[in-house]
Amino acid sequence: MSDLKNTPVIAVTGNIDASQMGEMLARDVALGDIQLPGFPPVVLRVQQLLTDERADVHDIVQVISSDPALAMLILRMANASALNTSGVQVKDLRAAVQRIGTRMVRAAALGLVVQMLRSAEEMRGLRDRLGAVWRRGISVGALAKAVGERTGLAAPDAGLLSGLLHVVGRLYVLARMRGMPHLLDQDGVPEKLMDRWADTVTGVMLLKWEVPREFCDAIERFQQHGVPAPKQPAGLAEVLSCAHLLADLLPPSRSDYLDQMQLAQVCQQHEVLFDRTKLTREGCSDAIHTALAEVQQLRALLGA
Numbered sequence: 001m002s003d004l005k006n007t008p009v010i011a012v013t014g015n016i017d018a019s020q021m022g023e024m025l026a027r028d029v030a031l032g033d034i035q036l037p038g039f040p041p042v043v044l045r046v047q048q049l050l051t052d053e054r055a056d057v058h059d060i061v062q063v064i065s066s067d068p069a070l071a072m073l074i075l076r077m078a079n080a081s082a083l084n085t086s087g088v089q090v091k092d093l094r095a096a097v098q099r100i101g102t103r104m105v106r107a108a109a110l111g112l113v114v115q116m117l118r119s120a121e122e123m124r125g126l127r128d129r130l131g132a133v134w135r136r137g138i139s140v141g142a143l144a145k146a147v148g149e150r151t152g153l154a155a156p157d158a159g160l161l162s163g164l165l166h167v168v169g170r171l172y173v174l175a176r177m178r179g180m181p182h183l184l185d186q187d188g189v190p191e192k193l194m195d196r197w198a199d200t201v202t203g204v205m206l207l208k209w210e211v212p213r214e215f216c217d218a219i220e221r222f223q224q225h226g227v228p229a230p231k232q233p234a235g236l237a238e239v240l241s242c243a244h245l246l247a248d249l250l251p252p253s254r255s256d257y258l259d260q261m262q263l264a265q266v267c268q269q270h271e272v273l274f275d276r277t278k279l280t281r282e283g284c285s286d287a288i289h290t291a292l293a294e295v296q297q298l299r300a301l302l303g304a
Contacts, residue, residue: 017180018189025176025197034204036168037123037175038116042067043109044209050102051210060105061094067112074100074108077301082142082294103157106211107141107164107302115303117175125181129174129190135304137167139250142295143243146287151277154236158214162240164302165211166219169202170194199223234276242277245270246288254292258285 028034045063049055064071071093078096079089083104090096097105117123118130141163148159173194183189202223206216214236221237222244245266251258267274267281274284298304 017183018186018193021177021180021183021193022196025173025193025201028176029197029200029204032204032208034172034201034208036113036117036172036205037178038120039113040067040116042070043113046070046105046109047209047211050106051212057094057097060102061097064097064105065093070108070112073112073301074105077104077108080297080301082297082301101157103155103161107157107161110164110168111302114171117171118303122178123175125184126174126178129184130171131304133167133170133174134302135299136247137164138298138302138304139163139247139291139295140166140240140243142291142298143246143250143287144239145294146290147239147242147246147277147279148236149290150283150287151234151239151279153234153277154239158236159239159243160298162215162218162236163243165206165215166202166222166240166244167198168205169198169200172201172205173197238273238277241273242279242284242287245273246284246291250288250295251292253296254289258288260285263288 042063046060049060049063052059064074075090075093075096077083078099081087083100090099100108114130114134118127118134123130141160144154144159144163145156146159148154148156154162174190177183177190177193183193203216203220206219218236218240222240249259249262249266263284264281267284274280279287
C-alpha cells in the first residue's frame with residue numbers, strides 16, 4: 001500500500017498516456033490511416049503521377065505549377081550547387097524537373113510537406129523536435145548521396161531520397177503526440193514511442209505514397225539492422241546503413257574537426273558492413289567532408 005501511495009502521480013499518468021498513444025498508433029497502422037497532418041493534395045497528386053507510366057514531364061510540370069511554393073522549391077533545387085553540377089541556371093519549371101529528375105521531385109514534395117507541418121500553429125510545441133528529426137534525415141541523405149557516389153552502389157539522388165524517407169515515421173509519431181503534449185516533457189517517452197513505432201509507420205506511409213519498391217525494400221532492410229547473406233550484393237540498404245553510422249560523426253560545420261579516432265572505431269565495429277560496401281576509412285572521411293559541403297544548403301532548401 002505504501003508503495004502505491006509513494007508512486008509519483010505523473011509517472012502513473014505518463015505510463016497510461018504512453019500506452020494510450022501506443023494503442024492509437026496501432027489502430028492507425030491497422031487501418032492504414034497514416035498521413036502527415038496538413039498533407040497538401042498537390043503532393044499526393046505528384047506522388048501518384050510519378051508512378052504512372054502514362055504520365056510524362058508535361059503532366060508532372062502541369063500539376064507542380066498549380067502550387068507556387070512547390071514550383072519555386074523545385075526551381076531552387078535545380079539551381080542549387082549541391083544538385084547542379086553544370087553551374088548553368090535554369091528558369092523554367094520543365095527544365096528544372098528534367099534536371100533534377102523524379103527522385104528529387106519526390107524529395108522536394110516531401111520537403112514542402114515537412115515545412116507546412118512545422119509551420120502549422122498546432123505544431124508549435126513540436127517544431128524543435130520535428131526539426132531535429134528532419135535535419136537528421138537530411139544529414140543521412142547527404143551522406144548516402146556521397147557514399148553512393150564513392151561506392152557506385154546507389155545513384156546519388158537515390159541515396160539522398162532514401163535518407164529523407166527513412167525518418168517519415170518518426171515525424172508522424174511526433175506529430176501524433178500533439179494531442180498529448182505532456183508526453184513530450186517526460187524523459188525518454190517520445191524517443192521510446194518513436195523507436196517502437198516509427199519503422200512500422202514508415203512502411204505504411206511509403207506504400208500509401210506509392211514510393212518505388214527499391215526504396216521500400218532498402219529502408220526495410222536497413223531497419224532490420226542485419227547484414228545480408230554474402231551472395232546478396234550490397235546496394236541502397238547498405239549505403240543507407242553506412243550513412244546512418246557516419247551521420248553520428250558529422251561535425252556541426254565545415255570548420256569543425258572530424259574526430260578520426262571515433263571514425264576508426266566505427267569502421268572497426270562495423271567492419272563487415274564497410275567491407276561489403278568497399279568503403280575504406282579514407283572513403284568514409286571523404287564522404288563526410290563532401291556531405292558537410294552540401295548539408296547546410298540542403299537543409300535550407302528543404303526547410304530544416
